[in-house]
Amino acid sequence: MTKEEHNMKRKPLASIVTAGCSIFGKRDGLLTRELFAEAVSEAYGRCPNLDPQKDIQAVFVGHADPRGDRQAHMAAVLADVAGLSPIPSIRTENACASSSVALRVAVMSIMAGFYDVVLVGGVEKMTLATPRQMIDANSEYMDFPMEPWNGIGMVNGFALYAVAYMHKYGATEEDFARVAVKSRKNGVLNPKAGWANEVTLDQVMSSRMISYPIKLLDSAYISDGASCVVITKPELARRFTDNPVDILGLGFCVDTIGMYERADFTTYTAPILAALQAYEMAGVKPQDINVVEVHDCFSFHEVVAYEVLGLCKPGEGVHFFNTGATSPGGKVPVNTSGGLGSKGHPVGATGTGQVYELYLQLTGQAGQRQVPNAEVGLNHNVGSVMVSAAVGIYRRRD
Amino acid sequence: MLEVLWSLQLSGSTGGGIEVSEKTPPFTIDQFYKFVAERKLMGARCCKCNNVMVPPRMLCNKCYSQDIEWTELRGKGRLLTYTECHQPIMAEYKSMVPYIIGVVKLEEGPQIPTMMRNLKREDVQIGMELIIDFDTKPSPEWPFWTHYFFIRSHITPP
Numbered sequence: 001m002t003k004e005e006h007n008m009k010r011k012p013l014a015s016i017v018t019a020g021c022s023i024f025g026k027r028d029g030l031l032t033r034e035l036f037a038e039a040v041s042e043a044y045g046r047c048p049n050l051d052p053q054k055d056i057q058a059v060f061v062g063h064a065d066p067r068g069d070r071q072a073h074m075a076a077v078l079a080d081v082a083g084l085s086p087i088p089s090i091r092t093e094n095a096c097a098s099s100s101v102a103l104r105v106a107v108m109s110i111m112a113g114f115y116d117v118v119l120v121g122g123v124e125k126m127t128l129a130t131p132r133q134m135i136d137a138n139s140e141y142m143d144f145p146m147e148p149w150n151g152i153g154m155v156n157g158f159a160l161y162a163v164a165y166m167h168k169y170g171a172t173e174e175d176f177a178r179v180a181v182k183s184r185k186n187g188v189l190n191p192k193a194g195w196a197n198e199v200t201l202d203q204v205m206s207s208r209m210i211s212y213p214i215k216l217l218d219s220a221y222i223s224d225g226a227s228c229v230v231i232t233k234p235e236l237a238r239r240f241t242d243n244p245v246d247i248l249g250l251g252f253c254v255d256t257i258g259m260y261e262r263a264d265f266t267t268y269t270a271p272i273l274a275a276l277q278a279y280e281m282a283g284v285k286p287q288d289i290n291v292v293e294v295h296d297c298f299s300f301h302e303v304v305a306y307e308v309l310g311l312c313k314p315g316e317g318v319h320f321f322n323t324g325a326t327s328p329g330g331k332v333p334v335n336t337s338g339g340l341g342s343k344g345h346p347v348g349a350t351g352t353g354q355v356y357e358l359y360l361q362l363t364g365q366a367g368q369r370q371v372p373n374a375e376v377g378l379n380h381n382v383g384s385v386m387v388s389a390a391v392g393i394y395r396r397r398d
Numbered sequence: 399m400l401e402v403l404w405s406l407q408l409s410g411s412t413g414g415g416i417e418v419s420e421k422t423p424p425f426t427i428d429q430f431y432k433f434v435a436e437r438k439l440m441g442a443r444c445c446k447c448n449n450v451m452v453p454p455r456m457l458c459n460k461c462y463s464q465d466i467e468w469t470e471l472r473g474k475g476r477l478l479t480y481t482e483c484h485q486p487i488m489a490e491y492k493s494m495v496p497y498i499i500g501v502v503k504l505e506e507g508p509q510i511p512t513m514m515r516n517l518k519r520e521d522v523q524i525g526m527e528l529i530i531d532f533d534t535k536p537s538p539e540w541p542f543w544t545h546y547f548f549i550r551s552h553i554t555p556p
Contacts, residue, residue, distance in 0.1 A: 132489065139487050143511075145427045146453055149543065151513045152499050153487030160501060164479040167524050212482040212519060260501045260511040265479045 003398050010283050012246035014107045015237035016229045016394070018047035019352075019359040020121075024225035024343040025194015031069050032125045033081040035226035035349075036061075039121060040082045043228050049240045050117075050230060052083055057115040059089035060106040062098025062122035063348040065137055069125045074348075082119060093348075094254070095141040095383030096295070098122055099227065100351030100390035104250050110233055117236065121228025122353070124346035134222050141384045143258035155219065155298070157259050157385035159211035162300040164265035166213065168315065171303070173213045175318040177204035180218050180299035180341055182327050187338020189368045190357075195221045196342045204299075218299040223344020227353035237397070243363040248376075249282025249393040251275055259385040266315075270389035271308040271382055279310070282393040284376060286310035289332055289393070291361045291371045293354035294380040296339040305380050306334070309391070328369075336361065336369040351390065354379035362396040425454040425466050431543035433468075437532045439546060441508055443469040452508035473530030474551060475504040482519045490537070502528055502548055513547045527551040 020042030022035045030038075044052060059079040066072035079089035092101040099122025106120040126134060139148035142157060152160075165171055181204060187196035199217055207217035230240070237244035251274035256262070262269070279285065286309060294305035303317035311332060312320035320326065326334035337343060337357040340350065358377035360366040366374075374396075381390045423429045425442045430453050433440040442454030446463035452471070457464055480500030486492045498514040500522075514528065528548040536542050 135485070136488060145431075145541070145543075146511050148487050149541075150499065150511050150545065150547075151483060151487060151491050151494070151497060152511050153483075155485065156481050156483050156487065156499055159481035159483075160479045160499075163481055164524070167479070209482075209484045211484060258511070260509050262509075265501070 010248070012234045012248055013250065013281075014110045014231045014247045015234045015244040015397070016231050016247065016355070016359055017237050017240040017244055018043045018050065019229045019356045020044070020046065021192050021227040021353055021356040022225050023192050023194050024223050024346060024349070024353065026127045027194075027224040028127075030224065032063070032071055032074065032123045032226070033077050035125065035224055036078045036121065036123045036228070037081045039226040039228045040119070043230055047230065047240055055117045055240075056084055056087070056119050056230065057117055058106070058109060059084060059087060059119045060092065060102040060109075061089070061120070061348070062092050062100070062102040062351060064093050064095060064098050064124060065347065067129070067137060069128055074123065078121070078123065084119065094388035096297070096345065096347050097351055097381045097383035097388040097390045098348045099353075100379070100381040100392065101252070101388070103229070103231075103352060103355065103392065104252055104390065106231060107247060107250060110231065117230065117232045119228060119230055120352060121226065122348035122351060123226040124348040125224050126222045126346055127224050131222075143260075146258050146260065154385065155211045155214055158298050158301060159214050160259065161265050161304070161385070162213055162298070165300065165304070168266045169318070171318050174201065174205065176213065176218060176299040176303060177201055179296075179302050179321055180204050183296060183299070183302065183335045183339040183341045186328065186336050186369065187342020190338045190342065193338040193342040195223065195344045196338055214298050214300065220297045220340035221344035223346045225343065225346035225349040225353065227349045227356050229352055229355055229359065244397045245359050245362045246395050246397055247392065248284065248395050249278040249280070251277030251279075251281065251391040252389070253277070254388045255386060257384070257387060259387070262386070268304060268308050268386050270386055271305070271380065271391070274389040274391040275309050275380070278378070278391040278393050284393060288376050289378045290374045291336060291358065291377045292326075292332060292334045292380070293337060293357050293377075294334055294339070295350070295382045296335060296341055297345055299341065301382070302334065302339070309378065309380060333371050336366065336371060351379070351381040354381060355392065355394070358394050362394060423468065425456045425468075427453045428541070430454050431541070434532060434546050435534060435536065435544045437534070439471045439473045439530055440468050441471050441506065442466050450506050450508050452504070452510050471504055471506050473504075475502040475510070475528055477501070477522070477524055477526045477528055478503050478509065479524060480514070480522050498522055513545070514549065515547050516549050
């Protein structure tokens with residue numbers, strides 16, 4: 001049996017035939033549509049066998065906030081700039097997990113037999129707002145009447161979880177800061193990471209406190225960006241590329257909008273359920289994963305992600321990091337892209353942005369960031385404070 | 399036909415199976431904050447399964463009953479987790495920074511998010527007892543609500 005025959009025994013849900021990503025950062029002079037054009041141009045350029053007009057049958061895109069550049073109806077805007085109008089096109093919004101959800105419904109549409117070839121992606125333009133306006137806008141991803149109305153915003157919500165974690169397991173601010181140092185060092189190698197900057201532990205520890213224990217250099221930047229993939233029915237992938245990446249499993253779960261209703265602040269219901277679903281669907285275990293992109297909106301959340309994903313036991317995330325397992329050269333490098341701390345977090349673009357990095361890793365195109373022989377990758381994308389959670393598992397075809 | 403629709407609207411029937419009596423305040427967040435303006439912490443209690451909901455809901459999120467009633471809560475509880483905020487989430491809070499926020503588990507069961515006042519980070523401990531107090535000045539813009547907040551429970555509010 002060939003490797004391909006072996007890998008196709010458990011049929012993938014869909015296959016990625018190409019991917020593209022804009023530079024994430026402060027992109028003055030570029031509107032949402034132009035950020036997406038950058039991503040789509042790369043995706044089309046990497047895939048000469050794809051004839052977009054003839055082959056692509058639908059578009060699914062994630063976009064969270066029309067106030068970004070005063071442009072809504074992004075389904076129409078992005079299909080248009082991708083040169084595909086008129087075409088079915090849908091925009092999804094699940095806060096920071098918007099484009100992971102776009103990917104999920106796109107895969108469902110292929111599995112249901114509606115479409116064979118689909119463009120999926122996401123975009124966000126965030127740097128036009130003043131910091132004040134942006135903070136106000138972010139409060140809307142919380143439970144407005146109970147959380148922002150009582151002074152609790154996104155950073156605060158994650159900080160509440162961080163304090164509970166520190167209280168239960170004895171973790172310190174330095175423990176989280178070391179993770180930030182690792183990821184930002186990775187980001188320097190990523191041409192798409194417009195906020196990439198290498199930092200020292202001292203710099204992280206002395207950076208401005210936002211909400212105890214989360215400081216500025218523990219946090220992702222507000223950013224502009226766009227990302228996309230083209231996915232197909234698995235049996236059609238070879239028509240377009242010699243190096244398809246199969247989507248083996250997708251998990252997704254949405255918890256209460258108010259994080260205050262949660263029974264326990266040291267467990268993460270939606271992310272864990274999403275991870276369990278993805279592993280089961282993919283038929284793989286945590287030890288089979290070679291490369292991971294996690295939602296490090298805050299350095300603390302990367303530590304939590306290790307535990308959510310079963311890479312280590314609950315409470316052992318800091319220890320796991322300290323073994324070097326998730327650093328370059330380790331057993332399972334995490335955030336080789338530099339993560340949200342280096343790319344920033346253009347909300348709608350983050351999910352498929354993670355998939356873009358995994359696509360490069362699994363097709364051997366990650367250059368200096370390449371994890372040797374990466375075969376199976378995983379992304380973890382969370383919206384609001386443990387509210388929407390999506391996990392995807394991907395494998396190179398051969 | 400038009401007369402029937404008009405009289406339905408006047409009688410307050412929503413047509414969705416939820417009867418709103420004129421005597422029972424609706425189980426809405428807006429009403430919750432009307433009670434807060436009267437210095438009352440009110441929960442919505444499901445008459446079928448006793449689930450107490452803060453904020454209130456019209457539909458029990460445990461058993462789906464619509465047989466709900468208001469219940470006054472004592473406003474006492476223990477701190478589950480907290481943080482100290484240095485960057486205000488809304489412009490209105492700028493003058494209060496840094497402030498402590500947390501989640502309180504009320505004696506009656508529900509959990510409630512809150513600002514905590516008259517406390518420094520060094521004074522805060524997970525598990526500490528807190529008691530509610532109220533700001534009665536409504537905000538000048540929508541949603542026009544007032545605020546509750548929590549303080550250390552050995553201090554009795556006036």
